[in-house]
Amino acid sequence: MRIQQAIQTLLDSAPLLRDASVSGNVRVLASLLGPAFRGFVQRRGKGVSSTDISVGYEASFNWSYGRDDPDMARLYQLAKTSQWNATTDLDWSREVDWGDPTMPLLPDSWMPTSTLPLWDRLSEKERATHRHGFVCWMLSQFLHGEQGALFAASQITEAVPWLDAKLYGSTQVADEGRHVEVFHAYLTQKLEKLYEVNDNLYVVIDAIMSDGRWDMKFLGMQIMIEGLALGAFGSIRQVTSEPLLKDVLRSVITDEARHVHYGVLALSKFYREGVEERARHEREDWAFELSLLLRNRFLAHEFYDEFYAHHMTRREWDKLILASDLMGFFRRTMFKRVVPNLKRIGLLTPRVRPRYAALGLLEYEHGRSASELTPSDLLDEA
Secondary structure (H helix, E strand, C coil): CHHHHHHHHHHHHCHHHHHHHHHCCHHHHHHHHHHHHHHHHCCCCCCCCCCCCCCCCCCCCCCCCCCCCHHHHHHHHHHHHCCCCCCCCCCCCCCCCCCCCCCCCCCHHHCHHHHCHHHHHCCHHHHHHHHHHHHHHHHHHHHHHHHHHHHHHHHHHHHCCCHHHHHHHHHHHHHHHHHHHHHHHHHHHHHCCCCCCCHHHHHHHHHHHHCCCHHHHHHHHHHHHHHHHHHHHHHHHHHCCCHHHHHHHHHHHHHHHHHHHHHHHHHHHHHHCCCCHHHHHHHHHHHHHHHHHHHHHHHCHHHHHHHCCCCCCHHHHHHHHHCCHHHHHHHHHHHHHHHHHHHHCCCCCCCCHHHHHHCCCHHHCCCCCHHHCCHHHHHHHC
16 A cells, blocks of 8 residues: 555656656656655655765866866856855844734735635734745745755866866855855744755756766756746745845845856857757756756645645645646746746757647747846846
């Protein structure tokens, strides 16, 4: 019975397996099956203080020290002059009164449950508690994603073959460490609540960390996770009334814009130099599967377990979340970052376009890629 339940959990929680099987790309299925089993069935991110993930890749030493990539060199110079100190550049003396109805962490319209009759029966204090929990859940997933980005940036810096890219990568390691610091401080010192890593996000991190190919780490972290994070950070900054959270997200957005630009530059160069057809197909399929996983990352099951599991089934919850204005807004803002970047690096081909079209994502393909956007552009939009 336990085995049957585990298999059902895997099938229910991992659309990537069904999609990968339908596409017939055995290599994608093989690369994601292990992370999916560890994340969805073994749930290695739950109930533990740490998790070990085996990694396998080669560190590339560049003994010629050739500086032959002016675009990457300019990005490195920008990164050096854009560093900020999370301890001194943000005003941590500010009190965060998440129960103040005049300055909510999120407006009611952003709460997926605000359409339920139950929401109308809650007191203002209870609504504030639900808003607080939901924001803590979202920021907790950002924190876990930033830790994954910290480790991936370290690996990328070792593995990428070009010196200019290695030099820039060293600045991203510092950036990601700062992001872990600032989200952890805000969650533990100001909101005083931290959720465990979402299973979908764990699978994505596991897949990126355990893949030995440097360009797959770039694709998974720089293009997919960082691109989606840019959209999410901007969305929350746009609607929150909490001043310190606005400042935290503003600072992080300026870094993330460079990180996605870094991925676009490196992968455009690598794929332009020539990747065999089978390898390109694998990367196209892998990027699509990660899109599904990252979309499902926002189903907020950990929040559901705490607040709503006794009111509705998980299937009912998923239906509510997927149809909510919040999810629609997230999809628009997140994927309008990712899809143009996939097109720019050559992975939005006629072969995979129908899959993105079925999700309603092709409308974003004509947007500007990361290499055409500045941090100021992103902040203006947010």
